[in-house]
Amino acid sequence: MFDNLSGRLDAVFKKLKGHGKLTEKNIEEGLKEVRMALLEADVHYKVAKQFIAGVKDRALGQEVMKSLTPGQQVVKIVNDELTELMGSSHEALNLEGTKPVSVMMIGLQGAGKTTTAGKLAIYLRKKGEKPYLVPADVYRPAAIDQLKKLGQQLEIPVYPSETNMDPVDICRKAQVAAQKAGCNTLLIDTAGRLHIDEELMGELLRIRDVVKPSDILLIADAMTGQDAVNIAKSFDDALNIGGVILSKMDGDARGGAALSIKSITGKPIKFIGVGEKLNELEPFHPDRMASSILGMGDVLTLIEKAQSVVNEEQAVELEKKLKKNQFTLEDFRDQMVQIRKMGSLSDLLGMIPGMKKNKQFKNLEVDDREFIRIEAIINSMTPKERAQHTIINGSRRKRIAKGSGTKVQDVNQLLKNYTQVMKMVKKFNKGGMRGFGRGMLPF
Known part of the structure; x- marks a missing residue:
């Protein structure tokens, strides 16, 4: 929803950061562009006027003019004022009173x-x-x-x-x-x-x-x-x-x-x-x-989404399996299911700081149906195949592909991805598992 506004503001801030020292003139020019961006985003004209006045008052004050990083300081002010504009902090549902x-x-x-x-x-x-x-x-x-x-x-x-x-x-x-x-x-x-x-x-x-x-x-x-x-x-x-x-x-x-x-x-x-x-x-x-x-991303919401789908006991058990290199295709599937519960992969990636500004991310098309395809392929395997992926030969791959409504190439790609993840797990194990967060893998 805010992609266009984010892009416009980012362009303004880049221009401001390009100045070694900010003056009243280039701050006013930048804020004029911010005001236009807000109006184009359908912000009420009175709100936009009030917002710009608040930012300008602070931006022309001592905290920016004498700052070592004036451009960054303006971004911080805009962030503070945007937060204040929308209400400062979350207000919970009022459930006070005699029940019900x-x-x-x-x-x-x-x-x-x-x-x-x-x-x-x-x-x-x-x-x-x-x-x-x-x-x-x-x-x-x-x-x-x-x-x-x-x-x-x-x-x-x-x-x-x-x-x-x-x-x-x-x-x-x-x-x-x-x-x-x-x-x-x-x-x-x-x-x-x-x-x-x-x-x-x-x-x-x-x-x-x-x-x-x-x-x-x-x-x-x-x-x-x-x-x-x-x-x-x-x-x-x-x-x-x-x-x-x-x-x-x-x-x-x-x-x-x-x-x-x-x-x-x-x-x-x-x-x-x-x-x-x-x-x-x-x-x-x-x-x-x-x-x-x-x-700047939304790491707190991302963490809350992860916590809402991760069972603590399962997370501990998964950590043990990872340390012992016993992470099976069934575990792989379960992780995919957990990630799906968190929401769209594109939305999740957008919560990571800096991702929205990344050119590769902007052109990235994430197909959430891939998770469904992976789940179907693994479900078509026998328990023994999920536990020991090395036994999956050519004939087994054909049977799995047919059972999951996919192609043999899809099965091959899944096994290749799984093998790469396991190699990465082994590398992290040598480094003490410092690269993994409990209960959620960085696929």
């Missing part, structure tokens, strides 16, 4: 409220909460059916709403049902409209007054750019929202909504939807987003 607490999820039609309710339920369950889904959109039967199916798929209880029921009654009765079910957090999927109207706001206000939610989350489509900011302000004026979830952040929008919402509404972005899968909802960290925009 209620979280209202509001927004226009098509923003992704129902899917996001399922995503948030998974997130909360991982955090030890016991969520309860409440379909309160009685005007769209598909919305009720969708949430019921999601609940069944995720094994999360759902209130049995029907289209002939009153939304306020649904929410009131759902609170009682959730308590009986032993759940502590209601996620209420409210009705949307194609546009904001008095009828919609009136219904949302009645629900709010009855359930007294601990948090009200606006689901806004990041693809709508400045419209998302205007929508957020309208909902906030009427309901006093607690925060925003930006859906579809993996799209090709310019990113202006993420950079403008906090400044315009005063309300934080709490989560972002980074993909269509139900596990692709992430807490929003302004400092990490700023670093990512400036091409």
Whole structure:
């Protein structure tokens, strides 16, 4: 989403770093280009103006003019100001209050409220909460059916709403049902409209007054750019929202909504939807987003993703196997499965500092289906073949290729890659395994 903005800012900073000493003139010229880049990224013009004023004030001060590395110092200031613009630090979901607490999820039609309710339920369950889904959109039967199916798929209880029921009654009765079910957090999927109207706001206000939610989350489509900011302000004026979830952040929008919402509404972005899968909802960290925009990577998120899929006991066992050179093709496959759970390989590589600025990375096309192909090939092997890859001769390779729906060349390539990894493991073993992080291999 921020690739174009990142590229423009990188070009500006390179130009500034090229000056041995920064003057007021070349700083102003650089900031003029930064302002244009922000406006092209669909950042609200008032936000862009305020941002540039803040950067200019600091850039023309003592911390830059007397710095030994003025260009780097300007980058640091821009990073600090971007972080501040988006909210300084992550603001968590408010779940304070008498249990079960209620979280209202509001927004226009098509923003992704129902899917996001399922995503948030998974997130909360991982955090030890016991969520309860409440379909309160009685005007769209598909919305009720969708949430019921999601609940069944995720094994999360759902209130049995029907289209002939009153939304306020649904929410009131759902609170009682959730308590009986032993759940502590209601996620209420409210009705949307194609546009904001008095009828919609009136219904949302009645629900709010009855359930007294601990948090009200606006689901806004990041693809709508400045419209998302205007929508957020309208909902906030009427309901006093607690925060925003930006859906579809993996799209090709310019990113202006993420950079403008906090400044315009005063309300934080709490989560972002980074993909269509139900596990692709992430807490929003302004400092990490700023670093990512400036091409500095997002190592903390990468580490958190790795920790979420790595089992500590399995990691210890894997480390023992590596030290003894007993890492089999089955272990190889399991590592691939773990990496797949972390998300798109292109996204993971983009979190590594400097990768977005690397020309080779920009032209790199990573096909995540390769992981599926590798898994299919290894699954087509016998347990003995996975444990002893050297016994896989020509006839066995043909059988494995046929069983996995691949070509013999694919099997050959996998075995070649595996052999190279094992050679690398042996080299690291001689150096005391210092090159490997526990539980995850650098394939």
